[in-house]
Amino acid sequence: MKIINNFKKGxxxxxxxxxxxxxxxxxxxxxxxxxxxxxxxxxxxxxxKAFNAAESGIGYYLGTGNTNYxxxxxxxxxxxxxxxxxxxxxxxxxxxYVPRNGTEYYWLVNHLDNGDIGSTYYGALTxxxxxxxxxxxxxxxxxxxxxxxxxxxxxxxxxSSDVTRQVxxxxxxxxxxxxxxxxxxxxLVTVTPIFDGGKFYVEGSGTFPIQGIEIxxxxxxxxxxxxxxxxxxxxxxKLSVMRRYKVPSFMLSGxxxxxSVLSD
Amino acid sequence: xxxxxxxxxxxxxxxxxxxxPVCSPSCASDPCISSTCSDAVCLGxxxxxxxGILSCSTPVITGIDIENGDGDVVPPTTVSDGVGGTMVxxxxxxxxxxxxxxxxxxxxxxxxxxxxxxxxxNISTVEVRWNGNVYPLSLSSGLGNTxxxxxxxxxTAADYTNGVYPFEIRVTxxxxxxxxxxxxxxSWKFWDCMVEVNGSLYDGSSGQACTNVxxxxxxxxxxxxxxxxxxxxxxxxxxxxxxxxxxxFGTDYLIWGKNYLPIFNGGSLANPDGDLAGTGRMTxxxxxxxxxxxxxxxxxxxxxxxxxxxxxxxxxxxxxxxVQDQEGWFQVAGAGVKARLDVALGVPATMGVTERxxxxxxxxxxxxxxxxxxxxNINGFNDESIYGIPNNWRVERNTNDSTFYSYQYFxxxxxxxxxxxxxxxxWTGHPSEGVYFVNGDLTIDSDFAIAANTSLIVVVxxxxxxxxxxxxxxxxxxxxxxxxxxxxxxxxxxxxxxxxSRGNIRLGRSFADPRENNTTPPVKVFYNSNLIFNMPGKxxxxxxxxxxx
Numbered sequence: 001m002k003i004i005n006n007f008k009k010g011x012x013x014x015x016x017x018x019x020x021x022x023x024x025x026x027x028x029x030x031x032x033x034x035x036x037x038x039x040x041x042x043x044x045x046x047x048x049k050a051f052n053a054a055e056s057g058i059g060y061y062l063g064t065g066n067t068n069y070x071x072x073x074x075x076x077x078x079x080x081x082x083x084x085x086x087x088x089x090x091x092x093x094x095x096x097y098v099p100r101n102g103t104e105y106y107w108l109v110n111h112l113d114n115g116d117i118g119s120t121y122y123g124a125l126t127x128x129x130x131x132x133x134x135x136x137x138x139x140x141x142x143x144x145x146x147x148x149x150x151x152x153x154x155x156x157x158x159x160s161s162d163v164t165r166q167v168x169x170x171x172x173x174x175x176x177x178x179x180x181x182x183x184x185x186x187x188l189v190t191v192t193p194i195f196d197g198g199k200f201y202v203e204g205s206g207t208f209p210i211q212g213i214e215i216x217x218x219x220x221x222x223x224x225x226x227x228x229x230x231x232x233x234x235x236x237x238k239l240s241v242m243r244r245y246k247v248p249s250f251m252l253s254g255x256x257x258x259x260s261v262l263s264d
Numbered sequence: 265x266x267x268x269x270x271x272x273x274x275x276x277x278x279x280x281x282x283x284x285p286v287c288s289p290s291c292a293s294d295p296c297i298s299s300t301c302s303d304a305v306c307l308g309x310x311x312x313x314x315x316g317i318l319s320c321s322t323p324v325i326t327g328i329d330i331e332n333g334d335g336d337v338v339p340p341t342t343v344s345d346g347v348g349g350t351m352v353x354x355x356x357x358x359x360x361x362x363x364x365x366x367x368x369x370x371x372x373x374x375x376x377x378x379x380x381x382x383x384x385x386n387i388s389t390v391e392v393r394w395n396g397n398v399y400p401l402s403l404s405s406g407l408g409n410t411x412x413x414x415x416x417x418x419x420t421a422a423d424y425t426n427g428v429y430p431f432e433i434r435v436t437x438x439x440x441x442x443x444x445x446x447x448x449x450x451s452w453k454f455w456d457c458m459v460e461v462n463g464s465l466y467d468g469s470s471g472q473a474c475t476n477v478x479x480x481x482x483x484x485x486x487x488x489x490x491x492x493x494x495x496x497x498x499x500x501x502x503x504x505x506x507x508x509x510x511x512x513f514g515t516d517y518l519i520w521g522k523n524y525l526p527i528f529n530g531g532s533l534a535n536p537d538g539d540l541a542g543t544g545r546m547t548x549x550x551x552x553x554x555x556x557x558x559x560x561x562x563x564x565x566x567x568x569x570x571x572x573x574x575x576x577x578x579x580x581x582x583x584x585x586x587v588q589d590q591e592g593w594f595q596v597a598g599a600g601v602k603a604r605l606d607v608a609l610g611v612p613a614t615m616g617v618t619e620r621x622x623x624x625x626x627x628x629x630x631x632x633x634x635x636x637x638x639x640x641n642i643n644g645f646n647d648e649s650i651y652g653i654p655n656n657w658r659v660e661r662n663t664n665d666s667t668f669y670s671y672q673y674f675x676x677x678x679x680x681x682x683x684x685x686x687x688x689x690x691w692t693g694h695p696s697e698g699v700y701f702v703n704g705d706l707t708i709d710s711d712f713a714i715a716a717n718t719s720l721i722v723v724v725x726x727x728x729x730x731x732x733x734x735x736x737x738x739x740x741x742x743x744x745x746x747x748x749x750x751x752x753x754x755x756x757x758x759x760x761x762x763x764x765s766r767g768n769i770r771l772g773r774s775f776a777d778p779r780e781n782n783t784t785p786p787v788k789v790f791y792n793s794n795l796i797f798n799m800p801g802k803x804x805x806x807x808x809x810x811x812x813x
Contacts, residue, residue, distance in 0.1 A: 101663050115801025139633055139663070143793055148717060150793040151628030152598070156657050167633065169657040187797060194635075194663050212808075246808040247796055249665040250764040251740065253632060254599030254623075254791040257769045258668055261603040263593045263610035263642045264772040 046221040046235035049076040054219030054239040061215060069217075076221035083216075085242060087208035093201035094211075094244075100136070100197045103249045108186035109145075110209035111245055117145075122186050124206030129191050130177035135160045136196030137167045141252050144184040155180050165195045177203070190252055212244035321381035323435040326410070328448045329375040330356060330431070333368030337375075340450055354449050355428055357573045358419065359457035359520040372452070373416045376401055378435045384411035386437045392417075393445055394452055395429040419454045426576040428453040457521065459571050460552075460579040461505075462514025465489060465542075468585035469778070472546045474559030478585035479548055483511040486588070486782075488541040488614070490529045497523040497564055520578060521568035535647040536563055541614040541782060542586025543644035552579035590614055590643045590781040592752075592774030598626020599762070599791030600633040600652070603769075604662045607636035610772075613645040614782035623652040629791045631655050635663040642772075668766060671725040671744050675701055678723075682806045685723075694722060699803070705745065707731055714738035714760065719798040727767065730757065740764075740795050749773045749787050759789045 049071070057069035057078025069078040085094070098104045106129075108122035129140055140155040156170035157178035171178075180189065182204075191200050202208075222234040250256040330338045338360070342350040356363075363369055380386045384406035390413035392399045401413035430451040436442035465487060468478025483489070492505040492513050501522060505513040518524060526547075531538030537545060547565065550557045553575030560570070571580045593610025600623050601607060609622045623631040634651045639660060641650065651658040678684040678699050685699030691708050694700045697718035705726035713736055714720055720739035722728070727745035730737060732753045738760035741747060746767030749757055754776045763769055771787040780786070799807070 099666065101665050103665065111804075112801065115803075115805040117797055117801075137659075141632075143797070145797070146628065149628060150797045152630060152791075152793050154600075154630040154632050154655065156633065156655065167657055167659040169652070169655060192663070194659065194661075244808060245804055247804075248669055248764075248807060249667070250602075250669065251762055251796055252599075253602050253762070254596040254789045255594075255763045255769055255771075256602045256664065257764075258604050258664060258766045260606040260608065260768045261601055261636070262606070262608040262768055262770045262772065264591060264608065264770070 042222075042233065043235060046233060047237060049221035050219035050235045050237035051239070052076065052219065053078040053221060054217040054237050057217035057219060058215050058239060058241055061217070076219060078217050078219045080215065080217045082213050085211040085214050085244060090205055091201055091203045092208045092211065093199075094242075095199070097199050098191070098193055098197055100193055100195065102197065103190050103192045103246075103252070104200050105244065105246050106189040106191070106202045107209055107211055107245060108182075108188060108206075115245070117187065118209075119185075120209055122182065122204065122206040122208055124204045125182050127180050127182060127186075127189060127202055127204040127206075128177040129180065129189065129200065129202050131159075131193075131198040131200045132176050134176060134193070134196065134198040134200075136165065136198065137170055137194040138173065138178055139167070139192040139194060140178060140180060141188075141190045142180050142182075142186070143188040143190075144182075144186050146184040150187065151184070153180070153183065160195065167194060182206075188247075190247070190249075192249070192252070212242060214240060214242045216240045321386075321437075322441040323378050323380045323387050323437050323443055325376065325378055325433050325435055325443055325446055325448070327377040328431065328433060328450060329373075330450055330452075331373030331375065331416075332362045333366035333371035333373075335373060336362065336366070338362050352449075355451045355453070355574055357428075357453040357455065359455065359568070359573055361521055361568075364457070364521055368418065370419045370454075371416050372419065373414065374399070374401060374431070375404070375412060375414045376433055376435075377410065377412050379409045379411075380437055381409055382437065382439075384409055386439070387411055387435060388438045389434075389436045391434045392448075393432040393434065395423070395425060395427070397423075421456070423454045424456055425454060428574045453574055455573070457519050457573075458517040458578075459520045459567055460514075460577065461494075461516055461518050461567075461582055463512065463582035463584065465511040465513075466583060466585040467542070467588045468544070468546060469587050469589040472544065472585050472587070474546070475548055475557045478546060479583055483542065483586065483588060485510045486541050486614075486779075487511055488529065488539060491538075492529075493527045494518060494524040495527050495533075497525055518567045518580070520571065520573050521566065523564055523566045525564035526582075526584070532647070535613075535645065537586070537613055537645070539613050539617065539620075540586065542588045543590065543613055544587035546585045548583045548585070550581040550583070551575075552581055553577065588614075588782065589778035591778075592750075592772045592781055592786045593643060594749075594771035594773075594787035594789065595619075595621075595785035596623050596631075596789045597791065598629025598631065599623065599789075600631065600635070600657070602633070602662075602664055603636040604664045605636065606638050606640070607634060608640050608642055609634075609650065610642045611645060611650040612643040612782055613647075615785075616783060619653065621650050621653040621656070623655075623657075625654065626790050629793060631657075632791075633657045633659065633663065635659045635661060637662055669742060669764065670766060671701070671703070671723050671742070674699070674721075674723045674742065677806050678803070682802065684803055684806060685721075695720065699723065702726070705729065706743075708734055708737055710734065711736045712738055714795070717794075717798050719795045719800075719803075720761075721795075721799075721803075728765075730759075730773075732773070736760070738792070738795075743767065746770070752776045753786070756784060757787045759787070760792050761789075761795050762791065763789065 053076035057080045060069040061080040067080040110118035110120040138157045142153045157173035158166040158170045159173040217239045219237045341353045343353040345351040390401040401415045404412045404414040428451050431448045432445040434445045465483045466479045467481045467483045472478035487510040494503040505516050507513045527536045528540040529538030549570040551571045554572050590612035631652045687701045699721045702724045706724045707729045709731040722741050724743040728743045728747045730749040732751035735755040736758045740762045743765045747765045747769045749771050752774045773786045
């Protein structure tokens, strides 16, 4: 009888053990899932904080010149670096694609800190405006200063042999470049591609002034403070902005309408 | 019908026809008269001999075809029947295209169809007579009672005539029965095709309508008339007219039936008025011979459609009326013009050639590109040269940036974010420099000249209207709802700066004396790059914006 009882007790124990195992497995699984979701939520929140910190860091740098930013809650930070946008040797290339009818701006005079135009000019006699393999047309404006007045010379080059993709009256482009003559004190060269977009650069033997600044801000959130909450996760978000002086493109022409220009 | 000889047999020739002396036929005493045809001719009776004739039928003319030098049948001309239809006129002349452009322009072919009840072989001669000349035809084909006789006639200058003469036909058979000369219903004029032409040029500035309105006041000495070419649109028979400055031409000669385009002052097909000081040509043609007056719809016309060739001396008076007073228009100095859609310029032909363009050089500013999806000239001068001097740059497509600037854009960036600019509701509140915002329409009703080394940007949410009283306004003008300078003024409107709008820009102001529009743009925009670079650095920094990645 005792043997039987012991046998029954053994069965119960096994059943209890199996049930416990199943319950524990389910419980652990749910627990892990909850932990993971918590981590994801935490990461997204940290990412937002890092992004905000990076963005605020740029504004902080522009306002103060300081390169270390700390958010008011002191849970996120940003490290900021800034570097000048300038030519490499004789070539000034922003490395960006300019869409059709967009405009690229190449300054041939420096800007003062307050945004005013300085007095350090690009010093060569000519400047080439280039784009490798470009098959559209280039509308180029060259602004200069003479005395206290400003003036503009205008150039046009066709790089396609297809007359349906040419601006009537533009000169034929030679190779990949169009050349402009530097007269008076050079201020600005603008390039507007027509028919096609492209990547443009200017090349010349003069010294190109600084075109602006590139500000890199790495926002950070989590880390030490997060560890205090039991996590060692730190999320970084890097933002890079380029600040270059530009002019609204309609100011390069005399009369511009987004619909029609009429004489009646 | 059959006739018999006296012996009762047909077609027996008498054997004893007297020949010497020739006897006088006397059918009246012929014993067999009763058995001959009623119209029989007693051919050979002297004494006891006589005979009648076998064939009694007279030939009949059943048709005539006129052919050109290529052998193509030329149908009879038709004329209006006066009630909306046409009727056969039957006249032809050698200057009709079908003759003039054939391989042998002076050749006319005749094809006459005749019948004879006695069989086509009984027909002996078929003749055509025109203006006293008789042209025998030859048998071409025959079958049964029908025959076709043909021939060609090569007319020469000796045949020129001022008159229109019928083609007459005479058919005679072997029995001497004849149709006599019969009018075929077709007539013919053979001439030199020269239409005497002269004409006058009129000032139709006060209105034009066919046939008299706009044809009363002759163009004056400002017409700039220097030459007139009637260009032959089908070949190379151009005619250089003798012009008499300032308003008449001729007498010269055009070729009847040809298409001509009158081209003035070295113009072209695209610009036939050349630099004549007038546009909106209306042509009136007076057929001096008939007195009919017509106005061709198109600039080119076929002189043959307006001058009858059948009068003794075809002559035309070709008058042309022009609008000498040009509509208001605008010009940009030192920059280009860009529209996403249409550019309706108004550069007139009357403008001096050195500045006869939409975009010209300005002060320290070269002229620029003109672009738009389509172009037209409200003053009708569509010469290719009118877009720019010295850079005649034009592209028929949109070259505007993809960015649409707006009041809200500048308001947010300048005023809200950077505290730059002031707001106002009318022109009296505008600053002398800086940025001025108007959240509505703005009427500029007084002059404004900007001071040196300053800049003004006016941003308007509605429409900018420049009043007729304004003659000078400087600055960069931006509007969401269009910019207008219309009406009339004694003074030119000078805009020193730039104009930008999301809506239409209409610069159609005219001088009060519209004749001034001929030689001076009533609205002139002087591009001024000082306005860009004289902007405060802070403004420039805001304008520059940011790019991020």
